[in-house]
Amino acid sequence: MTDVTITVNGREMKGSVENRTLLVQFLREHLGLTGTHVGCDTSQCGACVVHLDGKAVKSCTMLAVQASGSSVTTIEGIAEGQELHPVQAAFREHHGLQCGYCTPGMIMTAVDMINRHGSSLDEETVREELDGNICRCTGYHNIVKAILSAAGAAQPQAVAAE
Amino acid sequence: MGVEGIGAKVLRKEDRRFITGRGRYVDDMSVPGMKYAAFVRSPYAHAKINGLDTSAAEGMPGVIGILNGQQLQGDGIGNLICGWAVSSKDGTPMKMGAWPALASQTVRHVGQAVAIVVAETQAQARDAAEAVMVDYEELPVVTKAVEALKDGAPQLHPEAPGNLIFDWELGDRAATDEAFSKAAHVTRLHIHNNRLVPNPMEPRAALGHYDPAEDHYTCWTTSQNPHVARLVMSAFYNVAPEHKLRIIAPDVGGGFGSKIYIYPEEIVCLWASKRTGVPVKWTSDRSEAFLTDAHGRDHETDVEMALDADNKILALRVETVANLGAYMSLFSSATPTYLYATLLSGQYDIPAIHANVKAVYTNTVPVDAYRGAGRPEATYVVERTMETAARELGISPAEFRRKNFIRSFPHQTPVIMAYDAGDFDATLNAGMEAADVAGFDARREEARSRGKLRGLGMSCYIEACGIAPSKAVGSLGAGVGLWESAEVRVNPVGTIEILTGSHSHGQGHETTFSQLVAERFGLPVDNVQVIHGDTDKVQFGMGTYGSRSGAVGMSAIHKALDKVEAKAKKIAAHLLEADEGDIVIENGEVKVAGTDKKLGWHEVCLGAYTGHNLPDGMEPGLKEGAFYDPTNFTFPAGCYICEVEVDPETGTTQIIQFVAADDFGRVINPMIVDGQVHGGLAQGIGQALLEGTHYDDAGQLLTASYMDYAMPRAWDLPMFKVSTHETLCPGNPLGMKGCGEAGAIGSPPAVINAITDAIGNNELTMPATPEKVWKALSAVE
Numbered sequence: 004m005t006d007v008t009i010t011v012n013g014r015e016m017k018g019s020v021e022n023r024t025l026l027v028q029f030l031r032e033h034l035g036l037t038g039t040h041v042g043c044d045t046s047q048c049g050a051c052v053v054h055l056d057g058k059a060v061k062s063c064t065m066l067a068v069q070a071s072g073s074s075v076t077t078i079e080g081i082a083e084g085q086e087l088h089p090v091q092a093a094f095r096e097h098h099g100l101q102c103g104y105c106t107p108g109m110i111m112t113a114v115d116m117i118n119r120h121g122s123s124l125d126e127e128t129v130r131e132e133l134d135g136n137i138c139r140c141t142g143y144h145n146i147v148k149a150i151l152s153a154a155g156a157a158q159p160q161a162v163a164a165e
Numbered sequence: 166m167g168v169e170g171i172g173a174k175v176l177r178k179e180d181r182r183f184i185t186g187r188g189r190y191v192d193d194m195s196v197p198g199m200k201y202a203a204f205v206r207s208p209y210a211h212a213k214i215n216g217l218d219t220s221a222a223e224g225m226p227g228v229i230g231i232l233n234g235q236q237l238q239g240d241g242i243g244n245l246i247c248g249w250a251v252s253s254k255d256g257t258p259m260k261m262g263a264w265p266a267l268a269s270q271t272v273r274h275v276g277q278a279v280a281i282v283v284a285e286t287q288a289q290a291r292d293a294a295e296a297v298m299v300d301y302e303e304l305p306v307v308t309k310a311v312e313a314l315k316d317g318a319p320q321l322h323p324e325a326p327g328n329l330i331f332d333w334e335l336g337d338r339a340a341t342d343e344a345f346s347k348a349a350h351v352t353r354l355h356i357h358n359n360r361l362v363p364n365p366m367e368p369r370a371a372l373g374h375y376d377p378a379e380d381h382y383t384c385w386t387t388s389q390n391p392h393v394a395r396l397v398m399s400a401f402y403n404v405a406p407e408h409k410l411r412i413i414a415p416d417v418g419g420g421f422g423s424k425i426y427i428y429p430e431e432i433v434c435l436w437a438s439k440r441t442g443v444p445v446k447w448t449s450d451r452s453e454a455f456l457t458d459a460h461g462r463d464h465e466t467d468v469e470m471a472l473d474a475d476n477k478i479l480a481l482r483v484e485t486v487a488n489l490g491a492y493m494s495l496f497s498s499a500t501p502t503y504l505y506a507t508l509l510s511g512q513y514d515i516p517a518i519h520a521n522v523k524a525v526y527t528n529t530v531p532v533d534a535y536r537g538a539g540r541p542e543a544t545y546v547v548e549r550t551m552e553t554a555a556r557e558l559g560i561s562p563a564e565f566r567r568k569n570f571i572r573s574f575p576h577q578t579p580v581i582m583a584y585d586a587g588d589f590d591a592t593l594n595a596g597m598e599a600a601d602v603a604g605f606d607a608r609r610e611e612a613r614s615r616g617k618l619r620g621l622g623m624s625c626y627i628e629a630c631g632i633a634p635s636k637a638v639g640s641l642g643a644g645v646g647l648w649e650s651a652e653v654r655v656n657p658v659g660t661i662e663i664l665t666g667s668h669s670h671g672q673g674h675e676t677t678f679s680q681l682v683a684e685r686f687g688l689p690v691d692n693v694q695v696i697h698g699d700t701d702k703v704q705f706g707m708g709t710y711g712s713r714s715g716a717v718g719m720s721a722i723h724k725a726l727d728k729v730e731a732k733a734k735k736i737a738a739h740l741l742e743a744d745e746g747d748i749v750i751e752n753g754e755v756k757v758a759g760t761d762k763k764l765g766w767h768e769v770c771l772g773a774y775t776g777h778n779l780p781d782g783m784e785p786g787l788k789e790g791a792f793y794d795p796t797n798f799t800f801p802a803g804c805y806i807c808e809v810e811v812d813p814e815t816g817t818t819q820i821i822q823f824v825a826a827d828d829f830g831r832v833i834n835p836m837i838v839d840g841q842v843h844g845g846l847a848q849g850i851g852q853a854l855l856e857g858t859h860y861d862d863a864g865q866l867l868t869a870s871y872m873d874y875a876m877p878r879a880w881d882l883p884m885f886k887v888s889t890h891e892t893l894c895p896g897n898p899l900g901m902k903g904c905g906e907a908g909a910i911g912s913p914p915a916v917i918n919a920i921t922d923a924i925g926n927n928e929l930t931m932p933a934t935p936e937k938v939w940k941a942l943s944a945v946e
């Protein structure tokens with residue numbers, strides 16, 4: 004067992020974990036933050052994406068002990084009280100989710116994408132950068148719209164005509 | 166329509182919890198004292214079990230108990246069943262092999278469970294499961310259905326000689342043969358419908374909790390139909406009596422059919438909870454999901470279409486071999502029969518059809534209904550054949566379809582279905598306009614100038630939703646009725662709870678069902694709570710699959726609302742001293758038409774509960790229920806047009822444009838309906854271009870992870886152009902048809918028709934990977 008200290012959503016959290024404990028297991032099982040999901044076991048689906056020191060990472064692909072001393076933001080930590088984060092609001096406004104299972108990872112990926120690209124995002128870049136996030140419900144159409152909208156970027160032509 | 170009524174784009178009520186990470190899925194649940202399970206699974210596709218040694222595993226850290234199939238059988242837990250009886254054409258019943266929840270003698274596919282380990286942590290359970298030693302004696306393996314039918318093939322079940330489950334037929338063979346004898350032209354195709362893995366993003370999970378004080382069982386499970394799970398687990402598997410078993414399906418992260426069935430794991434977790442005395446949770450990982458979730462499709466079909474000299478279809482002849490895997494899953498028999506061959510008439514007036522289906526056991530994961538369930542397979546057969554025939558005859562595919570469209574309704578097909586309404590010209594016209602088919606030749610030339618090959622393909626699908634009525638499906642072999650129930654509870658303050666037997670796992674029921682109340686009473690959707698997925702709360706229900714929650718589930722709510730409205734009007738008429746026929750309810754007010762006399766909705770509701778001033782003889786309260794059994798299937802239909810560009814150097818296909826023009830009958834929430842179409846298209850395009858399931862000769866699943874099974878990613882798909890065109894369904898009070906599966910049903914043939922158009926070679930199987938497209942292209946050059 005190893006002691007870890009991780010700042011999660013702004014609060015310092017301490018725990019004692021088996022060395023093999025993944026960051027996602029620490030978040031879900033030790034801290035009860037079940038918004039971060041596990042959808043595969045090969046780091047492909049992105050349901051587990053959180054921010055580690057401000058950057059999107061797959062929390063199923065890193066050990067909790069590796070994250071010790073870092074700051075982690077999860078889906079539970081991005082809204083300001085009752086006020087949704089703009090990306091959360093955009094996913095709702097554009098129906099960018101159905102079953103909701105991939106959604107936390109999608110939103111955390113999108114926030115990171117928008118942080119890096121801002122309003123210069125375009126459809127091609129969004130689709131390319133969603134390579135590590137799988138959604139089985141939406142066909143990505145409304146996710147792309149939601150991300151472009153939250154970024155303040157132009158919508159694709161086919162959509163603008165809707 | 167009000168701002169939140171029928172037809173309004175209302176943002177989803179359920180979204181807030183999902184976008185803030187507060188959804189509650191089964192793996193998010195925990196109860197005091199809960200422990201974790203891991204299953205010991207067969208690494209062989211076919212083997213005899215000669216022994217099971219748990220001694221090393223039992224001593225490992227954290228292990229609480231290890232249970233096996235003999236103990237399960239000893240406790241009287243029954244075998245899994247298929248709930249739809251299909252007979253062969255000679256009248257013999259289907260041949261169902263025994264499927265124990267834990268195998269004790271023989272394993273018949275890689276991944277089949279043979280034991281469960283319960284331990285303090287998930288990691289400890291998995292460690293111990295790996296230390297359980299099973300003595301397997303390997304047996305010969307067959308994974309392809311056509312091979313399994315051959316003489317000398319490995320035999321799976323003693324109950325099913327030759328691995329043949331049934332040899333079934335539908336339609337008039339003699340009339341079909343007669344029509345073929347007069348044909349001016351016959352189009353022939355061999356069609357492979359590729360095996361798919363449904364892959365909802367939430368893996369299956371089960372938390373079984375036995376309470377010895379009450380002798381009561383609770384199971385949280387990833388189910389599309391919790392009441393059916395309770396019924397089957399009690400009536401057939403002897404897990405617990407129905408009144409002592411509570412099934413809760415909370416937020417469920419997608420299903421697509423794969424979460425209809427009752428799987429070994431939930432049965433075993435409940436049983437293991439009683440045996441070990443602790444609540445037991447099992448969560449599938451993705452590798453287990455590939456090896457145990459029911460797969461979809463996997464048909465081999467020979468089709469022939471007979472045409473007269475005027476290009477009218479005379480007859481269709483279809484021979485299909487359906488791979489059902491190692492065991493018969495819950496609805497596996499219905500999918501390649503009554504959900505498949507009954508749709509072979511497509512949108513066309515075909516005088517004679519004959520279909521023959523052989524269902525076959527193989528050493529693969531059981532196959533059952535996956536988004537569309539039989540109708541994608543039928544649509545692929547019909548629409549690939551239509552396109553091929555048009556090309557052979559040298560006429561426009563659109564005009565060929567138009568020439569054969571059914572235009573008068575009701576229309577009785579030769580394969581059971583009576584289409585009640587539709588306008589196939591309308592969706593074809595809408596699709597062709599949206600796709601700018603007229604401008605395609607110019608686009609093709611432009612692409613050619615860049616060295617690229619453009620193709621255009623269409624698909625005019627029809628499907629059948631809301632399987633019913635119960636009497637009819639019962640006569641065809643269904644083990645259950647296919648009605649739906651609803652209860653509308655009006656609270657004394659006027660807010661409303663809708664309890665429904667439908668189950669939402671992404672479809673947005675909490676929003677659309679609330680819109681019925683907004684439409685009816687003018688109340689805000691926020692004043693409505695939709696409750697589903699808990700057998701202790703909802704009396705009974707048949708669940709959500711086959712796009713039935715609108716046409717069947719919402720019709721039940723509509724009927725219950727009728728009763729609530731009638732009683733509320735009686736109370737209001739009494740209180741306002743008016744005639745009941747003059748009472749109208751709108752914008753949350755109950756008024757006497759043509760006067761200024763009115764009451765607030767909440768005042769009528771409170772009056773119902775105080776009982777201080779009700780009409781003589783009226784019971785207090787305002788709560789009504791209804792069971793709704795439809796009079797017919799519903800028939801969504803539409804036209805999908807796909808435009809692709811193929812790179813002849815690499816064989817890579819890019820979808821330039823995808824148009825969907827659908828007729829779903831009445832649309833309640835267009836935003837949600839469009840979303841259902843987008844998702845269905847992604848799965849259909851995935852089948853056509855990317856998704857393939859491969860076994861090696863030893864029965865090992867080679868595509869058992871997201872590294873190997875190509876799920877559609879954002880990069881693979883275009884923005885979709887979707888639209889709806891309503892003809893109302895006469896069979897239910899809301900005129901709804903259903904929209905959940907159409908995208909997956911209609912799109913695969915549109916994609917393959919487009920690629921084969923682009924490359925000038927009709928010989929192409931799904932998934933049309935770059936390698937296959939490149940080879941097909943090389944064959945014509």
